[in-house]
Amino acid sequence: MYDRVKGFRDFYPEEMQARRWAMDAVEDVARRYGFREIGTPALEATEMYVDKSGEEIVEELYSFEDKGGREVALTPELTPSVARMVVAKQQALSKPIKWVSTRPFWRYEQVQQGRFREFYQTNVDIFGSAEPAADAEILAVAVDMLTDLGLTSEDFEIRVSHRDILSGLLESFDADVDTREAIRTVDKRAKLDREEYLDALYEAGLSHDQAEEFDGLLQSGEDELDALAERSEAVADATENLREVLDATADFGVREHVTLSLSTARGLDYYTGVVFECFDSTGEVSRAVFGGGRYDDLIEGFGGQPTPAVGFAPGHATLQLLCERAGVWPAEELTTDYYVLQVGDTRPTAARIARDLRERGNVVESDVADRSFGAQMGYADDVNAETVVIVGEQDLENDEVTLKEMDGGEQVSVPVDSFPGEHDRPTFEDFA
Amino acid sequence: MYDRVKGFRDFYPEEMQARRWAMDAVEDVARRYGFREIGTPALEATEMYVDKSGEEIVEELYSFEDKGGREVALTPELTPSVARMVVAKQQALSKPIKWVSTRPFWRYEQVQQGRFREFYQTNVDIFGSAEPAADAEILAVAVDMLTDLGLTSEDFEIRVSHRDILSGLLESFDADVDTREAIRTVDKRAKLDREEYLDALYEAGLSHDQAEEFDGLLQSGEDELDALAERSEAVADATENLREVLDATADFGVREHVTLSLSTARGLDYYTGVVFECFDSTGEVSRAVFGGGRYDDLIEGFGGQPTPAVGFAPGHATLQLLCERAGVWPAEELTTDYYVLQVGDTRPTAARIARDLRERGNVVESDVADRSFGAQMGYADDVNAETVVIVGEQDLENDEVTLKEMDGGEQVSVPVDSFPGEHDRPTFEDFA
Structure with missing residues (x-):
């Protein structure tokens, strides 16, 4: 008689039990690392997203005027709410701040496999540490979540990159480059054909030869980081930071799951240092399962004290796709x-x-x-x-x-x- | 720099940990009784509430048109969504259907102590049994939730009433009574002064003498149910049903927490049989902590097969007030x-x-x-x-x-x- 709204899902008990198992497993890892659960509102002032989120997110907002005349929006992501909360109690909060929460978000997107208009994420963030150990702890939490779900190094890999290496390389060319646009192009690399990709880099300010060279540099392996470092001081600093993070992941016991991949860029503008994405090793789940990275400027942008930050947010729909592909998703039956x-x-x-x-x-x-x-x-x-x-x-x-x-x-x-x-x-x- | 929206709350870790403890305790009771978790959308078609929810709820809806031109609303209560889900898979679902879920709901209400525009409830429902044992199981789950939170019979009481006794009594008078309006008046009894209350019953169709007599009947104790039963066959049937439910609560081990209170009516129109409310025994928390009851006609109203139903939904804000008053709310500190x-x-x-x-x-x-x-x-x-x-x-x-x-x-x-x-x-x- 009544239909549910397109892109929204009902979860009956059998499926919900499996999802709850996955959410509990993921949250329990964060909890044991000392991440503390927070609770956040479903509605925020629309203005916050218009000011702070990317254009794409704003276009997909569920926004409206409430009965009191406030312009409000269903939260499309957690980061702005968390930034607001950090700024509101910045003095009182003991640093580093380590927060976790699992909840739905809403975006008016094209509905497709593993993508819905209401989607669940577990957000995990550390505020107040610029040290490589913080990046490494985030990577370790990500890996432990996947292995606690029953996945192995055969099933997934974490591809790590660094925004400052990308921007440093772009700036090392004798060209007037729109680095933000060029980085967005790198993020779309897998979705574009070769020509489109090089054209887009050209549009961002590189010559065709430079675009080819830049893309070649992005294929560098770990043993080639030293060569990259010679291109500029900025690149040298960034490769040094990346190497420290990779070294720290060894201490954290997750080094084997992490690979260098400079052509990983992440779409959001606010990232500043290490960025990473988790991929299905078989490629059957073709999109990134989830991603994250460092965003050291965001809190200051929200009016707070400069506060380095790093985090990630696994989405439960793509996690489920990966678990199903790997055969570790539980039987959907009551017990x-x-x-x-x-x-x-x-x-x-x-x-x-x-x-x-x-x-x-x-x-x-x-x-x-x-x-x-x-x-x-x-x-x-x-x-x-x-x-x-x-x-x-x-x-x-x-x-x-x-x-x-x-x-x-x-x-x-x-x-x-x-x-x-x-x-x-x-x-x-x-x-x- | 950005404020949160009025009536919405941020939960920092210390407070969240205490809330999580309470939510887990409440859900765990339902889980052990075999209630199965479901997941439901945050948005539904506005039409569903306009058709099916009371006027008060519709006035407080957060509703808007989405980018696809759909009239949608933030869910103000769970029951319509659950009814939609039951109807959608009615043939496939094994009866009785026992479902539980904890999540936020949204109403544009006056913000006051224990009442917010975003509020969390745990909904617990049984579909497919008209038997007194189902009502008793719901009452047992409610009591066990409260005692598992550390509350005792000194702290709370469950006041039980019956819609068919109320309507039967109203119809037993020689008067043309708007029973729905009269029952709404009984629900507001504690908030009105005596004269306002009697006047409202007069407006609903009772003479002043009848209103006085009716209110006197509502004060009946359990030993006076037999006398009430003599007023009509409908009242006799209803008192018999109520007595069976009370007897069943003895088998379920919760009889001591349950008292007869015919002046308890519940505000929502869709209740049909036993209704109940939980109150702070000290009266310090002055409103009902939560309530519930039987709603046998709802599923049919949603286009499904006739399916009796009974359920309740503790709200976590008022539960917290009761726990704090009783001194069982945990220290809000990290561990x-x-x-x-x-x-x-x-x-x-x-x-x-x-x-x-x-x-x-x-x-x-x-x-x-x-x-x-x-x-x-x-x-x-x-x-x-x-x-x-x-x-x-x-x-x-x-x-x-x-x-x-x-x-x-x-x-x-x-x-x-x-x-x-x-x-x-x-x-x-x-x-x-």
């Missing part, structure tokens, strides 16, 4: 520890048993619809109950209940008074 | 298991130790900002680290690190190679 089945007028005992099992941490369902034995068994099967506790009038006359293990079909009778006993999260095996 | 402090060039070892401690489930921070001993100690204190692992160059020469228990100040040296060993979530005591 239930116990179904307490009532035969005849046995609710007082059944309800007591269900309550006791729940108190011991189990997921327990029982009949609330006065249904037949068969209907209850069918439902227990639908929710994948591991064990059914049959509470029957006749059994109760013998002070017993029957436990049925649903997978194998094994049954045992147990004394009702001592069931379920004192075990934490007891299973069928504890009684068999 | 950290370990801070790994680096003295000199010890990052490789410090990072390895931090990694190992995290793998064992601990929350661990370490220096990512190249800070002094004192600055690191200050930070460890700010994040309430329980134990500081001091990784110093000199200690490492002796293959040792120093553990400092921050509360008592006790210190021990431990061999670096065997630290932290194989313990799950090790603490200072495991090494002292």
